[in-house]
Amino acid sequence: MQMVIDMTEGFSHGHVIWGWMIGVYLVLAGASGGALVIALVRRHYSVNKENTALLKSASLIGFTTVAFGMVFLVADLHRPLYFWKILINYNFTSVMSIGVAAISIYIPLTLVVFIMAFEEEIKSILENKIKISKLTTLVVEITKILKKARPTIEFTTIFFAIVICVYTGFLISVLVRFPLLNTAVLPILFMVSGLAAGGAATRLVSYLFFEKDHHSLDMSLLHRLEWPVMFIEILLVAMLIVSLLIGNEYQKIAMQAFDVYATGWAYLFWVGVVGIGFGIPLALNFLFGSKVAHSNWAFFISGASSIVGVLCLRLFLLYAGQTFGA
């Protein structure tokens, strides 16, 4: 019930406070975690302990996306030059603070995983291009130590990769003012969509730089993994919508986020998430026959649209979520 004593205006005056830079960071962190979870779990259950194309591309993505994501995260601050304050002051009731702690363990781990996956390449560059013998022997010694600890490092990396994906969900699900965000499914939705984006990015990078064969064991596994992941993603988005539909007054107001007549951000969901993210990959792979499904261009468009879909999902949640607040 609206009473005359209720204040209906705030200091944000309807502006979205956390914008696209946070959205891009959420996608990059999710893709990094998702790619590494897939590749390292695959490696654990595989008899092939060589550095496969899958592992190489996933570790390349794992390190670069999260490092690039940091740039966006710091750039979004109002006092970016003071970002180091977050590293020396901790508040463990804050999801952001917990996330920073986790990420400062995770980024070095992704770098170590990257070095282990590209061990041969790094050594050959050192021997043939740089030619500083002391540096080369140092690197050889380091990789020897790393090799012994490799299973432990990989397990820790899997753990922290999951933590990174899930924390990005908790980061915005604690915002009580926004019913679209303040839901229980958000952390797991971010984990699953992270797997989708990470898997798609791994496939594309692997094809572009490491392996030209679409039908190798790893690539067909990634491809088959795509559909159950997408199914769970659709299920979670449906759960989110239903929880708002059957919710209280605040949640029903937030349901307008999906209404194209109420807000333009709804297009981001229906066109970006449903159309591009789910529709295009499904259509290309199942609707137009095997000739299209096995073509090169369908492979690229399908992978790219998965990533764009995940980006649209995060941006939609951020913008539409902050538009309809209590």
Next chain:
Amino acid sequence: MSVKSRRNFLKGIGIGSLALGTGGYALSEKTQTEQKLKKHFSMIYDQTKCVGCAECEDACHSVNLVPAAQNRMFIQDRTDPLNVKERRFVRVSCQQCEDAPCVNVCPTAACHRDSITDIVTMNGDDCIGCAYCLVACPYDVRFINEETNMAENCDFCLKSRLEKGGEVPGCVEACKYDALVFGDLNDKKTIISRILEIKDSVRQKPEMGTKPSLRYIPAVRQGV
């Protein structure tokens, strides 16, 4: 041997219960006195008295030196457009929640509770401007200062007046109509406590679960 050990056992029980009893009593005494000392500052906004002159806003600007385009508090006009004769206003400002989300989410603990007064305030030096507190606030009453790029909230003029010996916040002093009352809710002798004993008051969005401290006395149409 068995008799002896039984005696020791009984002795042990006796001494133990004595120690626990007195110790527990001493501890409970201590927490009681601590609770007495702890303050819970709050403010009443009385809608029946406010005329919407907004002199509180001007006072806030001059006391807290916020940029001209920004406020730590403002008066929202809630007059029904179909019934403009009955003017209604409401104060929009930090609700000083007892379980404040802004304090919980601040990654650098820049947004914190003052150790003496328990008022939610800012240590601007540690603020990195991440705006997490802005989005976490259920009332949307926090902002990033355009000049300093630090987050700010209404802290009852803690830094600008109370710590310098002032008795009440700037807005309370400026209000000519006694629409704002400031004081300690835990002290039953203060004016604010005595008003709340006899008048009905409401809180903004209490369902958000953050225990807001501000009390609002709503104007009710005659004859209801």
